[in-house]
Amino acid sequence: MKYSNPQIPEGINTSKQHPLKEFFMLTAGVLGLIVAAVLLLGFFADKLAHHIPFEVEQRIASKELLAESDPGPMQGYLEALTEQIVKAQSLPEEMTITVHYVDDDTVNAFATLGGHVYMFRGLLEKLPNENALVMVLAHEIAHVKHRHPIRSLGRGVVIGLALSMLSGTMGDKMADQIVSNTGLVTSLTFSRDQERESDKTALKTLMALYGNVVGADQLFEVLQEAEGAMKLPEFFSTHPLSEKRIQHIHAFGRELAHSTTEAQATPLPLDFPDWLNLAADDQGHE
Amino acid sequence: MIVTNIEILPDKRIVQHLGLVQGSSVRAKHVGRDIMAGLKNIFGGELKGYTELLQESRAEAMERMIEQAEAVGANAVLNVRFSTSSVAAGAAELFAYGTAVVLE
Amino acid sequence: MIDLIILVTLLALGYGFGSYAESRHYKSIIARENTLRHIPAVTSRFPPMNEGSRDAALVSGSVVVSVDYFKRFIATLRNLVGGRVTSYESLVDRARREAILRMKAEAEKLHADIVFNVKLETSSIHKGRGNSIGSVEVLAYGTALKTDQ
Numbered sequence: 001m002k003y004s005n006p007q008i009p010e011g012i013n014t015s016k017q018h019p020l021k022e023f024f025m026l027t028a029g030v031l032g033l034i035v036a037a038v039l040l041l042g043f044f045a046d047k048l049a050h051h052i053p054f055e056v057e058q059r060i061a062s063k064e065l066l067a068e069s070d071p072g073p074m075q076g077y078l079e080a081l082t083e084q085i086v087k088a089q090s091l092p093e094e095m096t097i098t099v100h101y102v103d104d105d106t107v108n109a110f111a112t113l114g115g116h117v118y119m120f121r122g123l124l125e126k127l128p129n130e131n132a133l134v135m136v137l138a139h140e141i142a143h144v145k146h147r148h149p150i151r152s153l154g155r156g157v158v159i160g161l162a163l164s165m166l167s168g169t170m171g172d173k174m175a176d177q178i179v180s181n182t183g184l185v186t187s188l189t190f191s192r193d194q195e196r197e198s199d200k201t202a203l204k205t206l207m208a209l210y211g212n213v214v215g216a217d218q219l220f221e222v223l224q225e226a227e228g229a230m231k232l233p234e235f236f237s238t239h240p241l242s243e244k245r246i247q248h249i250h251a252f253g254r255e256l257a258h259s260t261t262e263a264q265a266t267p268l269p270l271d272f273p274d275w276l277n278l279a280a281d282d283q284g285h286e
Numbered sequence: 287m288i289v290t291n292i293e294i295l296p297d298k299r300i301v302q303h304l305g306l307v308q309g310s311s312v313r314a315k316h317v318g319r320d321i322m323a324g325l326k327n328i329f330g331g332e333l334k335g336y337t338e339l340l341q342e343s344r345a346e347a348m349e350r351m352i353e354q355a356e357a358v359g360a361n362a363v364l365n366v367r368f369s370t371s372s373v374a375a376g377a378a379e380l381f382a383y384g385t386a387v388v389l390e
Numbered sequence: 391m392i393d394l395i396i397l398v399t400l401l402a403l404g405y406g407f408g409s410y411a412e413s414r415h416y417k418s419i420i421a422r423e424n425t426l427r428h429i430p431a432v433t434s435r436f437p438p439m440n441e442g443s444r445d446a447a448l449v450s451g452s453v454v455v456s457v458d459y460f461k462r463f464i465a466t467l468r469n470l471v472g473g474r475v476t477s478y479e480s481l482v483d484r485a486r487r488e489a490i491l492r493m494k495a496e497a498e499k500l501h502a503d504i505v506f507n508v509k510l511e512t513s514s515i516h517k518g519r520g521n522s523i524g525s526v527e528v529l530a531y532g533t534a535l536k537t538d539q
Contacts, residue, residue: 003504005305005430006358007423010416012350013310013483015476019409019464022476026467033471166317168324175466181393293434305430306490306508310482314465316472346474365433371512373478373526374465381482383510385432 031182038186041162042155046190049154050147054094054115057150061114074275075101078119078137081130085138088208089145089201097141107226111140113149125276126222130266131215135202142201148194159187191238199245203252210266216249287352288362288389295364299390304358308383309350312373313343336378343380344368351382360386400459408458412480419487426494431505431532442538447500450531451492455485457525482526486510489530502534 082099091097097115107122117140127133143149163183167176206213224242234241269275288295319335326333347368355363366384373379437443457465461477468475489510497505511529 002302003305003430003432004302005427007427008307008354009357010420012353012357013308014480015474017476019405019461019477023460023464026464026471030467030470165321174462175469178463178466179470293436303430303432303434305432308486308510310479310486312475312478312482314469314472314475317470319472320469365435367433367509369510369512371514371526373482373514374469374475377465377469377475377478379478379482379512381486381510381512383433383508385434 030178034179034182035186037162038159038183039189041158042187042190045155045158046151049151052147052150052154054092054147057147058096058114060150061112061116072101072275073271074124075099077269077272077275081134081137082117082141084209085134085141085205088205089138089141091141091145095144097144099137107223109136109140111143111149113153115144117141117144121276123222126226127268128218128222129215130268131206131210131213132219132222133268134209135206135216135219138202138205139198142198142205143194145201146194146197148198152191152194155187155190159183185236188236188238192234192240195239195245196248199248200252203249213249213253215266217246220246220249287355287360288364289348289352289366289384290362290364291366291384293365295362295389298362300364300387301390302388304355304360304386304388306383307351307354307358307360307363307386308381309347309352309354310379310381311343311346311350312377312379313339313346314374314377315339339378340370340380343378344382347380347382351384355384355386358386360388362387362389401463402460404459404461404463408460411458412484415484415488419484419491422491422495423487426491426498429494429497429502429504431490431494431508433508435507437504437506437535437537443535444538445500445502445534445536447502447534448531449493449496449500449502449505449534450529451489451494451496452527452529453485453488453492454525454527455481455488457481482512482528485512485526485528486530489528493530493532497532497534500534501536503537505532505534508532 078099078101082097086097095115097117099117099119101124102118102120104120105122106120107126109117109119109123111117117137119136119140123136124133127136163180167179203213203216206216220242224246227242234244239245288298294300315335315338319339323333323335351363351366363384364387366382369381371379371381457477461481464477465475468477490508493505493508509531511531513527513529514525
């Protein structure tokens, strides 16, 4: 019996495919699948959530509410504007908007479940005229009109469940990150779509109330300034870029043959700055 | 090509030993199968998807081992052993190795 | 955004260093396989009785090898769609050949001529850590013998 030990050729137990090629094919394939799945799920969840009655939304919301806002001149002013906007947007009867003035430095405003709209002092301070203020308010009310809060909630629940099921079975930290981050970034497209829809409705409201869309672009200039230098690519952001939103406004203005700068803006009430401060003083005394 | 897990074939004489040959294969099932397997875990029973996975892996490992044996000019692989390991979650590695020999 | 930059950096580092380390490891494996070619390793349990085999001794070699980030990323994606996990193939191949080489090197130190009844064990020692590290441990062991051939 003879023992020998010949050389075995390389590459029998390994595949010859180039790793980079495999990497690109897999990345494109997997990310494509996740994106498609999230878009599909999001689309259906969105459609279904639309049919949830507003009443249910109000009931969900009532638990997580802030306390009633103090009646002050600012609150009264905002409520008066809200009433006009609600009429202009012809909201259904059962859809009630509750506006809250929040005495806080945050440059923000948001709408949440049950038709509650929050306006922060930080943002109001920076607004140049009434038109810009109405743009903000109309934008938030448009969110409620289009049922955006409940639709985002429904979508978030469905997509979140699906993604966690997927990453749960993988049982791997890296898989978890890939799946959930891709899903998250993808679902942001829905959020941006909603913002665009609300912008559009808000512009129509401005048109209906003032006959022009002056001030709308100024709002986004203010927001742009507040964003500062830290700018994310639109892809990673919940809102479309402010520049793009301004462009849309200008396009909208051109469409209606109205320049956004020619027409005269409606100024804010003379006492507006005082109202801001008044609310602040009230807080100070307490 | 004779592949067995005994060392001495009663009717054949070994002319030459050609050393160790090995074949391995790492495979995974798509995530749908993983989810189904996860559900099946509740009720118990055979996880068909994973059985299939192991069979595919084993077949490929054998193929590769035989390929190595052929490459060194053997006509049989004796004393073949299998071993399984999990290199990553959801992926199975099957490994087959044996001694390549030239039989009379 | 920052996550993405980190990911791309890790992938690039993993790919660069990983493929460099792998090709270097393969070169060294092939070189050492050639120098140790005079010691065959076989799986049969029965050494020939008539050839004066003596000095039986257990020899073993083991190694733990880990994949790079890039390969782990590919494997994770592959896990989602199924199929052959090519990025782990070279890992286990390298680990096995390295373990066998270390076993043979031990046999050479004992001036043995052949290793009998070779067995290979593969395990993944990272199991307790939620599979976060893709690494394998291979243990090769057998009985080294001297023959009077």
